[in-house]
Amino acid sequence: MxxxxxxxxxxxxxxTGREDTRASxxxxxxxxLSCGxxxxxxLWQxxxxxxxAYFIGRGKTREVADFLAETRANLVVFDDELSPSQLRNLEAALDCKxxxxxxxxxxxxxxxxxxREARLQVELADWQFLLPRLVGMRASLGRQVGGVGTRNKGAGETKLELDRRKIENRIQSLKRELARVAGEQDVRRRRRRSAGIPLVALVGYTNAGKSSLLNALVARYGQNRDKQAPAEDKLFATLDTSVRRLILPDRRAFLLADTVGFISKMPAHLLQAFTSTLSEAREASLLLQVVDAVDRRSGEQMEVTRRVLAEIGAGDTPILTVYNKCDLAEWPYxxxxxxxxxxxxxxxxPAGCAELLGALRAALWGESGNG
Ligand SMILES: Nc1nc2c(ncn2[C@@H]2O[C@H](COP(=O)(O)OP(=O)(O)OP(=O)(O)O)[C@@H](O)[C@H]2O)c(=O)[nH]1
Ligand SMILES: [Mg+2]
Structure with missing residues (x-):
């Protein structure tokens, strides 16, 4: 290696006319690019x-094969999740990963x-995804623990024999470990709830600015103002939930949770594996949906968020929508x-924290006022 x-x-x-294929x-x-x-x-059809059988048509498959030869590419990436048999058929037809x-x-x-929790969750999602796809998988793939396929891992990492039974055992033990971690968090959450402090969760599409918003609010109202969450211009900057306590000038307090971002065609296994990370969103009494106001797919992104929230059991939680990045738009803010x-x-x-706080107070405590 x-x-x-x-x-x-x-x-x-x-x-298929259901989404903006080019944008997707x-x-x-x-x-x-994030995968190197x-x-x-x-190309699209x-x-x-x-x-x-092939996800795309037979003729189009031949076109992809020609395109591969022409561009000397060595990988084909499909924009939707392929079924195990589509994957097998395509690899055989294209003779390519x-x-x-x-x-x-x-x-x-x-x-x-x-x-540790995020790593366990990712590994669980990986194996659950791989298991039904083991049959007929190209021997050359050399898939390894913790990475499904595109990343080259350094030498010296254990190569797990792709033995179905071993993987099933690993899945069971990961589930047990995650259940233990979730149990510990439940205790913490119950303690928090009994203190009667409302929980507000930031949710939304990846890169919308959730962590930035958490940081902006923590800098103004945080109990520990230096506890910042990493905010970066990359997809899925946040994979762990961080919860911060915010205290308003009138001493009222609430907890604010940053959560993992969503993306369209979010893999079902991943959502299932991240249940415990997403529990803050499920248990929040109010959601702050952060939207990148200048992204031309913001409508679709809100729809994705709505669907994921419903899937994780937070579909009925009251929601405030934050149209973020207005500094890049032409609107007044x-x-x-x-x-x-x-x-x-x-x-x-940056501007709008006080206004947001006002709306948040109204939603949480039924009062108006300027934070
Ligand atoms: N111009 C501008 N950029 C912003 C604003 N808010 C966030 N950003 C930038 O957008 C990028 C993504 O911000 P994050 O806060 O990491 O986004 P996130 O929603 O937490 O993303 P994930 O953790 O991947 O889900 C960063 O480069 C931020 O600096 C804003 O109001 N205006
Ligand atoms: Mg983030």
Missing amino acids: AIEMEQRAILVGVD LSELAALA ITIAGM KRIRVSA VVDRTVLILDIFAARART PRVQGRNIFMAADGTR
């Missing part, structure tokens, strides 16, 4: 529905996981309009 081969990929999507492919490109993959080209959006997301999560807050948490002209 000393030599790291450059991974040159062709990205492939299917346009450019998001896929961002995911691929070079993009050699992109308009179809009423995807093909059960094939991965999908889910693999990229899992790999980014694996690379970013820092805490800061401003509150019903349950919507227009502000900038970070950037050249």
Whole structure:
């Protein structure tokens, strides 16, 4: 494993008319770049529905094969999760390594996981994803623990024999360990609840500015003002929940939780594995949905957030929507309009924390006022 081969990929999507395929492919490109993959080209096909055998049509598959030869690419990345048989068929037809959006997301999560809990959750999602795909997997893939497919890991890492029974045992033991961690957190959460301090959770699409907003609020109202969460211009900067206690000038307090960001076609296994990280969102009495106001897909991103929240059992929690990054837009801000807050948490002209706090007080305690 000393030599790291450059991974040159062709990205492939299917346009069934349900989403903006080009935008989705450019998001896929961002995911691929985060995995250290070079993009050699992109293509997509308009179809009423995807093909059960190859995801794309047979003719299109041949086109991808030609494109591979032409661009000397060595990887094909599909924009949707492939079924185990689609994956097998495509690898056989293209004679090339094939991965999908889910693999990229899992790999980014694996690379970013820092805490023990996040690592356990990512590993669980990895194995659950791999298990049904073991049959007929290309021997050359050399998949390893903690990374589903695109990352080259350093030498010296244990190569697990891809033995179904061993993997099933590992999945069971990961679940047990995670249940233990979740149990400890439950105790902490119960203690918090009995103290009667409301919990507010930041939720939303990745890179919308949740951690930046947490930091802006902590800097003004935090109990420990120096406890900042990492905010970065990259997908999935946050994989762990951090909870901060905020105290308003009138001594009223609430807890604010930062959570992992969502993305479209969020892998189901990943969501399941991250249940405990997402429990803050599930147990919050109020959600602050952070939206990148200048992203042209913000509507779709809100829809993704709505769906994921419903999936994790937080679909009925009251919500305030924060249109963030208004410094990059042409609108007046800061401003509150019903349950919507227009502000900038970070950037050249951050503003709107007091307005947000006002809306938050009204939602939490039924009062108006300016924080
Ligand atoms: N211009 C501008 N940039 C912002 C604003 N808020 C956040 N950003 C930038 O957007 C990027 C993402 O911010 P984060 O706070 O890390 O986003 P997040 O929602 O926590 O992302 P994940 O943790 O990946 O889910 C960072 O580079 C921030 O500096 C804003 O109001 N204006
Ligand atoms: Mg974050």
